Amino acid sequence: MNIEPARQFCLKCFIHTAALLLAVAASFAYLSFNPFKFFTSESISQLALYANRFFPPDVHSAFLGKILKAMFETIAISAIATLLATVISLLLAIPAAGKYGKKTKEATRFFFNFLRSVPELVFATILVLAVGLGPFAGTLALTLHTTGVLGRLFGEALENHPKTNAQALLLNGSSGAQSFLYATLPGVTAQFVSYALYRWEMNIRMATVLGFVGAGGLGQMLYYELSLLHEPQAASIIIAMLTLVVLVDYVSNKLRRVQMHNQG
Amino acid sequence: MGHTTHGSTRDYTHDPDAKKRFLYFALALIILWPLLQLAEFNPLAFFDRSNWQVMGNFLSQFFPPNIEAGFLQLVFKATVETLAMATAGTALALLIAVPLGLAMTFSLSISRLGPADGHGVRKFVRSIARLLMVVLRGIPEIVWALLFVRVFGLGAVAGVTAISITYGGMLAKVYAEILESSNSQVSRALILAGSGRVGAFLYGLLPGSAQELASYTVYRWEAAVRASVIMGFVGAGGLGQLMDQSMKMLNGSEVSTILIVFLVLVLFADSLSWYVRRELA
Numbered sequence: 001m002n003i004e005p006a007r008q009f010c011l012k013c014f015i016h017t018a019a020l021l022l023a024v025a026a027s028f029a030y031l032s033f034n035p036f037k038f039f040t041s042e043s044i045s046q047l048a049l050y051a052n053r054f055f056p057p058d059v060h061s062a063f064l065g066k067i068l069k070a071m072f073e074t075i076a077i078s079a080i081a082t083l084l085a086t087v088i089s090l091l092l093a094i095p096a097a098g099k100y101g102k103k104t105k106e107a108t109r110f111f112f113n114f115l116r117s118v119p120e121l122v123f124a125t126i127l128v129l130a131v132g133l134g135p136f137a138g139t140l141a142l143t144l145h146t147t148g149v150l151g152r153l154f155g156e157a158l159e160n161h162p163k164t165n166a167q168a169l170l171l172n173g174s175s176g177a178q179s180f181l182y183a184t185l186p187g188v189t190a191q192f193v194s195y196a197l198y199r200w201e202m203n204i205r206m207a208t209v210l211g212f213v214g215a216g217g218l219g220q221m222l223y224y225e226l227s228l229l230h231e232p233q234a235a236s237i238i239i240a241m242l243t244l245v246v247l248v249d250y251v252s253n254k255l256r257r258v259q260m261h262n263q264g
Numbered sequence: 265m266g267h268t269t270h271g272s273t274r275d276y277t278h279d280p281d282a283k284k285r286f287l288y289f290a291l292a293l294i295i296l297w298p299l300l301q302l303a304e305f306n307p308l309a310f311f312d313r314s315n316w317q318v319m320g321n322f323l324s325q326f327f328p329p330n331i332e333a334g335f336l337q338l339v340f341k342a343t344v345e346t347l348a349m350a351t352a353g354t355a356l357a358l359l360i361a362v363p364l365g366l367a368m369t370f371s372l373s374i375s376r377l378g379p380a381d382g383h384g385v386r387k388f389v390r391s392i393a394r395l396l397m398v399v400l401r402g403i404p405e406i407v408w409a410l411l412f413v414r415v416f417g418l419g420a421v422a423g424v425t426a427i428s429i430t431y432g433g434m435l436a437k438v439y440a441e442i443l444e445s446s447n448s449q450v451s452r453a454l455i456l457a458g459s460g461r462v463g464a465f466l467y468g469l470l471p472g473s474a475q476e477l478a479s480y481t482v483y484r485w486e487a488a489v490r491a492s493v494i495m496g497f498v499g500a501g502g503l504g505q506l507m508d509q510s511m512k513m514l515n516g517s518e519v520s521t522i523l524i525v526f527l528v529l530v531l532f533a534d535s536l537s538w539y540v541r542r543e544l545a
Contacts, residue, residue: 024355027348076302130319131309
């Protein structure tokens with residue numbers, strides 16, 4: 001026995017689906033990219049030939065040492081950038097939370113939004129001009145973008161944090177800085193640390209590819225080896241990237257589970 | 265209680281935790297030092313005269329942005345190309361994600377329900393699917409693009425394939441997770457009653473989770489728009505490739521135009537995805 005009425009024909013759903021299919025078809029047409037002709041035996045054998053050049057990966061100990069150094073460089077870039085961005089956004093989050101009036105609040109928020117919407121790679125290309133090729137440019141590029149993201153999050157967290165504790169200290173005669181350091185800050189620290197760690201995770205991933213524009217780390221090495229057509233070396237670097245990303249994923253998943261467990 | 269009223273000599277103006285804090289700070293510095301060395305952290309490079317000149321010249325050209333008709337036309341074409349890359353890439357990603365996600369998800373696993381034939385084989389297939397997914401999404405899309413540019417040549421094709429591979433892996437993972445977290449009673453009942461897995465998926469799982477699946481796919485499209493801009497930096501077409509060219513010629517006014525268009529594009533993708541997801545909810 002079917003008590004539910006049959007589905008009515010839905011004009012809106014029909015139009016939406018048609019528009020979606022049209023957009024997809026138009027995209028392929030605009031790129032003159034035919035997915036049906038793409039998987040021909042010729043192109044697949046071409047791909048296989050190319051992939052074959054990456055095997056076996058270069059595992060000479062001297063080269064592996066270089067990769068390990070680049071891996072640490074990548075981690076260093078991301079760690080320092082995250083740390084710097086955390087400190088800067090902590091300072092800027094105070095005006096962004098509306099401590100010094102509405103105008104400064106709007107101005108800092110606009111600044112954060114700007115930093116956030118410019119991609120790291122664009123910052124990196126500009127900074128490579130400013131401070132030269134190398135990991136320092138990558139560090140600064142990541143710092144700028146991360147400041148935009150963390151600043152906004154920190155500002156919102158500060159604004160939403162109840163002000164009662166800080167007010168109690170202020171009313172008892174402590175200075176503004178003291179009330180911030182001993183009442184407001186301890187209340188938001190846990191949240192700030194988890195935001196910063198989350199950004200660090202993203203930054204490690206980003207730092208692996210920033211090198212494509214000359215900003216150091218594993219990416220720069222990969223770009224260099226690929227330009228010299230050293231595919232076996234490139235393969236080892238890609239495996240190192242994959243290992244790093246999987247490792248970070250695993251550790252952060254574990255940490256998140258521990259944290260969730262601690263919070264009940 | 266009452267220390268102060270009895271005139272205790274203890275000094276409450278000092279931080280009781282001062283020693284601990286100082287130790288932590290010193291420890292952090294000791295860890296930080298080698299990291300700073302590795303990152304070649306050198307703020308002095310900022311004050312290098314010749315660096316400043318190049319950078320200053322470049323940045324001063326940002327105002328006013330280049331709005332010549334010919335250049336704007338180029339930018340418009342690149343913008344449409346970027347959107348097309350993201351859309352086509354996401355569409356192809358679905359071709360990878362749907363079968364992989366279905367193969368991976370435990371909620372359609374017959375061997376989880378009870379003893380079944382070929383338990384070992386099924387488990388093996390599932391772990392192969394998981395491994396494949398990790399490799400696909402673990403390598404950043406721009407690395408795939410860099411590799412594909414060498415096979416398919418400069419242009420959007422490399423970008424589309426790179427997006428479809430990385431996002432195929434990501435979507436597969438999230439699809440599997442969504443299916444696992446949704447109510448599986450109906451699909452389990454169907455499988456136990458002898459229906460095939462495709463039927464159990466279509467009639468048991470999909471109705472409950474379709475909205476969430478679609479919403480996440482739209483969100484991925486939005487991320488693909490941002491990614492396709494970036495991928496141009498390795499020659500995979502779109503706005504990024506145009507920006508890369510202008511950057512290499514140190515043409516600041518062109519870069520600032522492209523940057524503005526880029527910000528508008530991301531905003532547009534953001535709001536479109538927000539609108540669609542609200543409609544879906």
